[in-house]
Amino acid sequence: MSKIRTQKLSNANVKLPFKLKILLIAILPIIAVSALTGWLIHIGANSLIEVETRLIEKRILDFRQQELKNYISLARTAIDQDYVDETVDIRVAQKAVQQILHNLNYGDDGYFFAYDRKGTSLVNAPSPDLIGKNIWYIKDEDGKFLIQDLMQKAVNGGGFTNYIWNKPSTGEKTLKLGYSIYLPKWGWMLGTGLYLDDIKQQINSSRADMRASTRKAETILFLVALLAVVVTAIAVAALHYNEHKLADEKLKALTRRIVDVQEEERKRVSNDLHDGINQLLVSVRHRLELAIDHISKPDKALPLMNKSLSILDTSISDVRRISKALHPSALDNIGLAVAIRELGSDFEESTQIETQIRADTIGNRLSETAKIAIYRVVQEALTNVVRHANASVVQIEMKVDDDNKIVTLKIWDNGEGLKTPDQPSSGNGLGLRNMVERMESQGGNLSIRNGVSGGLELIGLMPQV
Structure with missing residues (x-):
């Protein structure tokens, strides 16, 4: 029975609105101090009345x-x-x-x-x-x-x-x-x-006057405490309103950023499909039409068919690349460490930028969403290296620290680094902000700074499950 009551009380406490909790935290000390002060004044006044x-x-x-x-x-x-x-x-x-x-x-x-x-x-x-x-x-x-x-x-x-x-x-x-x-x-x-009966009357009259003065002081104290409670409640309500308003503004800004990112991603996928696969498929279709026209001439049709097969192979690779960019299926199949090595290998092959990777096996130390967040951070970091760093070497290190129950991610390049200290939070640092928010959304954090020996250095910490 006691356990049931305890659970009911704990459930009741959990159901208290956050605004009410803040209000109680602000008001209860005032009420407690006022009650204690009133009690001390009452005791002291009674003692003083007796002495007087x-x-x-x-x-x-x-x-x-x-x-x-x-x-x-x-x-x-x-x-x-x-x-x-x-x-x-x-x-x-x-x-x-x-x-x-x-x-x-x-x-x-x-x-x-x-x-x-x-x-x-x-x-x-x-x-x-x-x-x-x-x-x-x-x-x-x-x-x-x-x-x-x-x-x-x-x-x-x-x-x-x-x-x-x-x-x-x-x-x-x-x-x-x-x-x-x-x-x-x-x-x-x-x-x-x-x-001496009149003396008692005088003493009782004096005692009544002093008690009236004490009650007046206690009433004033009560009114002051009540005013403090009301002012505190108004201040908390105003603060809550301002915080709510600020949160709404941040939410709207975040929504706009999400929409922008979605539009940017859709535009990139559209461009990849239009400029890559679409052109390749059109080319295959054209060559197949020519092959059909020359089907009676095998010596001319065979090269066209071979070329079409080559183009189809390229299209398949592009489709896989776009699919991988949309969702890293390698995480489900081969794990985070191997997926990052594969990502680095593909990056080095396509950009000719030396990519050094050391990655510990993660296993079940991280949730699936945390693994995706780390993978996206590495992916975005490599994209930034190509676009902005002008680097020739990239180092990626992912280490498991079981003693501290964290996974550490370090990414460094020998490129140009940050031009200004506040660049990660500036309007042009959308990719960097996205990386920070990805890590924070999973309970981790990401610091971005210029490396000691130049270039850009990213250090991320992700807590293990």
């Missing part, structure tokens, strides 16, 4: 603590006259201080409280029912002995205590920050506090 939240909370608490100290300082100033006056009865002074503290308040929930050393409530404006009661052992919802804690902080020079207490404006138990000092003359603990 703690800093904001600390600044607010520092401000509130200073605010509580200021309120206690104001309360101490308000009661100081009665507290330090030794001429007034202590009970009277304490009653006056209690009244002053009862009347002091700030905001909706700001008030002062006082307890003696035993934990008896002396001042608590929002909760008058607690006055005179001992709540030394009272605990808040977190299990803290809050009066004892406030007293200890006060005796130790003043300090802050977090505890849960009823909020007057809502009647709900709320976290409160208390600050207490000690009045040693009377053994009282004087304190006040601020409820």
Whole structure:
């Protein structure tokens, strides 16, 4: 089952259009980098938000603590006259201080409280029912002995205590920050506090603002990534269009060249048939007509018949030559190496140009189309030697390299060589370009250059099957 699934997946991948593959190769890195950047920004922003939240909370608490100290300082100033006056009865002074503290308040929930050393409530404006009661052992919802804690902080020079207490404006138990000092003359603990629920609201509001900014940055990043993807897609589409257009132009040019080559080949075959075989057959026909006229005169008819036979032999040779030029049947019968030797021998015989050939047996190392390509390259090279090289010697070498799995073809002549370095790709180098394209069409390559000792040198490499 897993093999079937793997085959289905591989088939699906193979069926992807080339354009889509290029698009995915271009877009996927952008998406991956954008996603990674967005994730890092998200993680970093959350971490930064937490750090900033703690800093904001600390600044607010520092401000509130200073605010509580200021309120206690104001309360101490308000009661100081009665507290330090030794001429007034202590009970009277304490009653006056209690009244002053009862009347002091700030905001909706700001008030002062006082307890003696035993934990008896002396001042608590929002909760008058607690006055005179001992709540030394009272605990808040977190299990803290809050009066004892406030007293200890006060005796130790003043300090802050977090505890849960009823909020007057809502009647709900709320976290409160208390600050207490000690009045040693009377053994009282004087304190006040601020409820911290508004601090949470401020922190949550700040956190929400920062998260909104983060989401805005992430949205901008997403839009930028989306724009990059769209631009990349457009660029890939434009590139694909240009490549397609260029490929169409090259295909049209190649088609024109193929047509030109076909027309040239047809013209050559037509000329060979018209100028060679046709003339020979006409001559045979004429001589046969004369032989018929002189059939009663054997001494005149016999030379005409012999001449006709000779002409027919020449015609047969021409037909074979043209047939060989159209398709090298020798490859099917005697193999590539022998066919090249035979081609060189015929070339030397017809042109009187010395032709040296060393060719290894190929066997089944090359495909039939690759053998034909090499044969055509040799054939075209010899044609070029006759037409353009003005050479007296041609060397052809075909070697088998089984270690590197290639067949090497070298053709050299001692003629004039290339007049310009770019001649193989120029407009007049159709034959040379054809040779290069023949080799490349079979997975090989062909280099064309001037030889070290002069002339033209062709080196071709064809991979073995």
